[in-house]
Amino acid sequence: MIRIDSVTKRYPDGTVAVDRLSLEIPDRSITVLVGPSGCGKTTTLRMINRMIEPSEGTILIDGVDIQKQPVNTLRRGMGYVIQNAGLFQHRTIVDNIATVPRLLGWSKDRARGRARELMTRVGLDASLASRYPYQLSGGQQQRVGVARALAADPPVLLMDEPFSAVDPIVRKGLQEELLRIQEELGKTIVFVTHDIDEAIRLGTMVAVMRTGGHLAQYAPPAELLSSPADAFVEDFLGADRGIRRLSFFTSAGLELTTAPVVALDTTARQLAAREAEIAEVAAPHLLVTDLDGKPLGWCAPEDFPGAEPGRLLSFGRPFEFGKDSLRAALDCAVLSPTGWAVAVDAEGRAVGVASQETIGEAIRAAHAERRKADVAG
Amino acid sequence: MNGFFDIPSDLQHSWLGLIGLHLREALIPVAVGLLLALPIGQLCVRVRWLYPPVLWVTTILYAVPSLAFFVVLIDYTGQSETTVMIPLAVYSLVVLVPAIVDGVRSVPQETLAAATAMGLGPVRRYLQVQLPIAVPALIAGLRVATVSSISLVSVGTLIGNQGALGNLLADAMFYHRPVLAVNSVVTTAVLAIVIDALLVLLRKVLTPWAPPASGGSRSAGRGGRRTPGRAAKQRSVVRPRPAALAVQDTAPVKDTAR
Numbered sequence: 353m354i355r356i357d358s359v360t361k362r363y364p365d366g367t368v369a370v371d372r373l374s375l376e377i378p379d380r381s382i383t384v385l386v387g388p389s390g391c392g393k394t395t396t397l398r399m400i401n402r403m404i405e406p407s408e409g410t411i412l413i414d415g416v417d418i419q420k421q422p423v424n425t426l427r428r429g430m431g432y433v434i435q436n437a438g439l440f441q442h443r444t445i446v447d448n449i450a451t452v453p454r455l456l457g458w459s460k461d462r463a464r465g466r467a468r469e470l471m472t473r474v475g476l477d478a479s480l481a482s483r484y485p486y487q488l489s490g491g492q493q494q495r496v497g498v499a500r501a502l503a504a505d506p507p508v509l510l511m512d513e514p515f516s517a518v519d520p521i522v523r524k525g526l527q528e529e530l531l532r533i534q535e536e537l538g539k540t541i542v543f544v545t546h547d548i549d550e551a552i553r554l555g556t557m558v559a560v561m562r563t564g565g566h567l568a569q570y571a572p573p574a575e576l577l578s579s580p581a582d583a584f585v586e587d588f589l590g591a592d593r594g595i596r597r598l599s600f601f602t603s604a605g606l607e608l609t610t611a612p613v614v615a616l617d618t619t620a621r622q623l624a625a626r627e628a629e630i631a632e633v634a635a636p637h638l639l640v641t642d643l644d645g646k647p648l649g650w651c652a653p654e655d656f657p658g659a660e661p662g663r664l665l666s667f668g669r670p671f672e673f674g675k676d677s678l679r680a681a682l683d684c685a686v687l688s689p690t691g692w693a694v695a696v697d698a699e700g701r702a703v704g705v706a707s708q709e710t711i712g713e714a715i716r717a718a719h720a721e722r723r724k725a726d727v728a729g
Numbered sequence: 730m731n732g733f734f735d736i737p738s739d740l741q742h743s744w745l746g747l748i749g750l751h752l753r754e755a756l757i758p759v760a761v762g763l764l765l766a767l768p769i770g771q772l773c774v775r776v777r778w779l780y781p782p783v784l785w786v787t788t789i790l791y792a793v794p795s796l797a798f799f800v801v802l803i804d805y806t807g808q809s810e811t812t813v814m815i816p817l818a819v820y821s822l823v824v825l826v827p828a829i830v831d832g833v834r835s836v837p838q839e840t841l842a843a844a845t846a847m848g849l850g851p852v853r854r855y856l857q858v859q860l861p862i863a864v865p866a867l868i869a870g871l872r873v874a875t876v877s878s879i880s881l882v883s884v885g886t887l888i889g890n891q892g893a894l895g896n897l898l899a900d901a902m903f904y905h906r907p908v909l910a911v912n913s914v915v916t917t918a919v920l921a922i923v924i925d926a927l928l929v930l931l932r933k934v935l936t937p938w939a940p941p942a943s944g945g946s947r948s949a950g951r952g953g954r955r956t957p958g959r960a961a962k963q964r965s966v967v968r969p970r971p972a973a974l975a976v977q978d979t980a981p982v983k984d985t986a987r
């Protein structure tokens with residue numbers, strides 16, 4: 353555990369970048385420092401590897417003051433990833449990644465072997481090993497940056513806006529990769545960003561900082577969204593925090609109906625037998641599936657049977673029942689031309705449909721549940 | 730005895746001998762200049778306020794005519810090659826110091842921060858990161874310094890035939906053999922071109938990591954390209970200092986525009 357204990361940083365010109373900050377960063381999880389530009393995130397991060405020395409307060413790792421060990425030893429035990437990767441332009445990719453193992457005295461072959469192993473881990477093709485940084489895309493460079501930080505298998509990873517210079521699609525890929533790596537390797541990651549979405553997506557814990565280096569709130573993302581500590585945090589979370597919060601509610605409790613779901617080979621007689629059932633859920637359309645049960649599209653009841661699969665109304669994007677969140681379910685319903693969301697299983701077979709009203713009920717139920725849990729806890 | 734390659738015996742050297750002498754008198758000062766410029770440059774990078782005064786001094790020294798140096802030095806080092814080479818070494822500083830300073834400063838902040846964060850101490854950082862990345866700038870500086878030095882050696886003829894190929898100029902007048910002057914000028918120019926080409930080659934060998942230049946062989950002193958969006962951050966690597974006056978043509982002036 354990294355313990356930041358009432359740390360203050362005053363720069364020589366008098367700027368107080370961090371003001372009596374206390375933070376307990378749990379092991380094997382991602383802790384995100386988020387806040388507006390200039391609020392002291394980088395300063396805080398750099399105090400952890402002593403690139404900046406605090407003016408007051410102490411930082412302890414597993415109970416040991418970081419001042420107590422040689423600075424370069426401390427740093428070699430911590431990976432550090434920054435915006436634009438900061439790769440050594442004069443070294444090949446594999447040698448960039450091998451930097452810290454080499455510093456630790458590994459043989460060249462062993463260090464390079466390790467570097468190649470890491471390239472695979474961060475999703476880089478082995479053929480890039482002997483290239484130079486200028487021959488890589490921004491996203492690939494960023495992956496190299498992550499691999500380089502992981503090279504000596506340090507327990508701690510410090511990341512300062514590592515993904516902010518790449519486009520949103522690449523960023524999403526890198527974020528997913530980071531979550532996967534974190535799951536596999538169980539690193540203690542301190543991650544700085546000014547993007548609240550990124551913070552909520554990645555963070556196990558999120559520390560919201562405000563200008564002047566004050567800690568505004570330190571909480572898991574779901575709690576941040578449900579009960580922001582003050583107006584600043586609420587404002588920082590943005591206008592759609594209610595919707596975003598739904599990301600933390602599973603769709604598993606949603607009451608689906610299979611009444612309007614019909615296979616392509618359903619006969620008029622079979623359909624007639626289900627008429628009452630269909631009327632009861634008041635579905636405006638039938639969801640037609642192929643013989644495997646995979647959804648094909650929506651169809652007005654009077655046009656079925658006999659509807660051509662190519663002329664059905666598009667069902668938009670389905671959500672995976674139980675795995676995707678209520679936010680995804682609501683999004684499907686809102687985007688669906690019929691106002692109903694299509695739920696599928698992991699194989700993509702339709703397991704039922706849900707109306708916006710049903711989803712609304714599930715949201716209310718989930719909120720009530722959460723409140724009860726909060727009161728109890 | 731009137732041929733292009735017939736060198737008057739008072740010079741005590743064959744044509745090839747003169748070339749060897751010329752190269753020695755031109756290159757040793759640049760090498761010495763480089764050895765001086767490395768620590769001076771590093772000092773200027775570390776102690777920022779030192780850089781402007783150091784630049785003034787090198788520029789002022791550059792403005793001192795070689796003849797003035799000779800007058801002073803001759804009492805100590807006599808009519809020797811050394812007397813010719815000392816001013817040349819001093820002159821080379823005017824290009825080499827800024828080349829090193831700008832080269833080292835062209836290392837992106839992120840790269841330095843990453844190096845520090847990985848636990849590279851100041852010495853390792855300098856030798857393993859800053860210096861290698863400064864190589865293109867350094868070689869650009871060396872190109873200007875060398876070519877300038879090659880052209881300036883000829884002045885040595887003023888202190889008793891210490892000007893190598895330049896001595897042919899004096900002899901051309903003395904013996905009324907203009908062809909010797911032509912020989913002097915052409916040979917010096919060819920030497921300059923060859924050495925310059927060798928330095929370009931050296932840069933190519935030392936910096937396989939630099940992206941291929943779009944501007945052809947002239948784009949000597951380029952720091953490595955960084956990620957595309959940040960091209961604007963690039964600074965000029967070598968500022969063409971006064972030394973460029975003799976050799977405008979080979980100076981990497983073009984690069985500053987990039």
Ligand SMILES: Nc1ncnc2c1ncn2[C@@H]1O[C@H](COP(=O)(O)OP(=O)(O)OP(=O)(O)O)[C@@H](O)[C@H]1O
Nearest residue numbers: 363365367369388389390391392393394395396546
């Ligand atoms: N070396 C320095 N000297 C003086 N003030 C500094 C120095 N470095 C940073 N500051 C100031 O300290 C404050 C915090 O800076 P810091 O870099 O930690 O911000 P940040 O949260 O990382 O911002 P950003 O999101 O823009 O990167 C800012 O007001 C900044 O101007």
Ligand SMILES: [Mg+2]
Nearest residue numbers: 393394395512
């Ligand atoms: Mg910052």
